[in-house]
Amino acid sequence: MTQPAAIVFSDWDGTITLQDSNDYLTDNIGFGVERRKELNRLVLEGKMSFRDSFDEMLRSVDMPFEECIQLLKDNVKLDPGFAEFYKWTSENNVKVIVVSSGMKPIIRALLTELVGEEAVQNIEIVSNDVKYLDPEGKKWEIVFHDDSHFGHDKSLCIKPYQVDGHPPLFYCGDGVSDLSAAKETDLLFAKAGRDLITWCEREHIPYRVFDSFKDIHQCVQSVVEGTTAINDLIQNKF
Structure with missing residues (x-):
């Protein structure tokens, strides 16, 4: 198999989507925005695991799946901007892997709306899942990807690609679910105004700010085409 020209790992909620679907459910159906923000703060401060906070959020959502x-x-x-970016990647041997703490059925449903069923079949999705607790799906719970305190340690799906001579590796994220992956690629794209930047600033993790996938598209394309070095794209090098 031909080695990809680059590999782009991307968070889903708040990164490919403009809103976080799990936050939306929690804020509108679950215990609300105030408690959610408090849990996010505890995770950022290292006082609570992401797994426990996320589980508490989703348990508060009482609606059939x-x-x-x-x-x-x-x-x-x-x-x-993601649809155009994905079209470019599929035509230029760039691999896209969605790495999410969300649930696979939700990701597939929303992604199909954006790029169509055929494209979804070609995009690898590494995520948590869902388990129905009754035949009708009225009661459900999240099934975590692994036993880590993240629930889904996103670094684990990146590490196998960190071999000698690997193509450029990129990660795109926005929030507390992305902390485990922030240090694992050649360039981290962190969404403007979100919690991931707060954490990167505190921990001195290099990153480049993005507002939309149009920004990511431009940067990745310039690296693949050899017009820009990755190191020149890092805005916050510490």
Whole structure:
């Protein structure tokens, strides 16, 4: 198999989507925005694991799972720049891997809305999943990807690609679910105004700010085409 020209790992919620679907469910169906923000603060300060905070969030959502999916389809918008970016990657031997702490059925449903069923089949999704607790799916719970305190340690799916002579590796993220992956690639894209930047500043993790996938597209394309060095794209080098 031909080695990819680059590999782009991307968070899903708040990165490819404009809103975080899990936050949307928690804020509108679950215990609300105030408690959610408090849990995020505790995670950022190292006083609570992401796994425990996320589990508490989703347990507060009392709605059948299929209704959750429909609610999100109706309200969560996707970054319009991602469809064009994905088209470019598929034509230029760039691999895209969605790495998410969200649940696979929700990701597939929303991604299909954006790029279509055929494209979804070609995008690898590494995420948590869902388990129905009754035949109708009225009661459900998240199934975590691994036993780590993240629930899904995103670094684990990146490490196998960190071999000698590997192509450029990129990670795109926005929040507390991305902390485990922030140090694992050649360039981290961190979304403007979000918690991931707060953490990177505190921990002195190099990153480049992005507002939309149009920014990411421009940067990745310039590296693949050899017009820009990755090190020149890092805005915050510490």
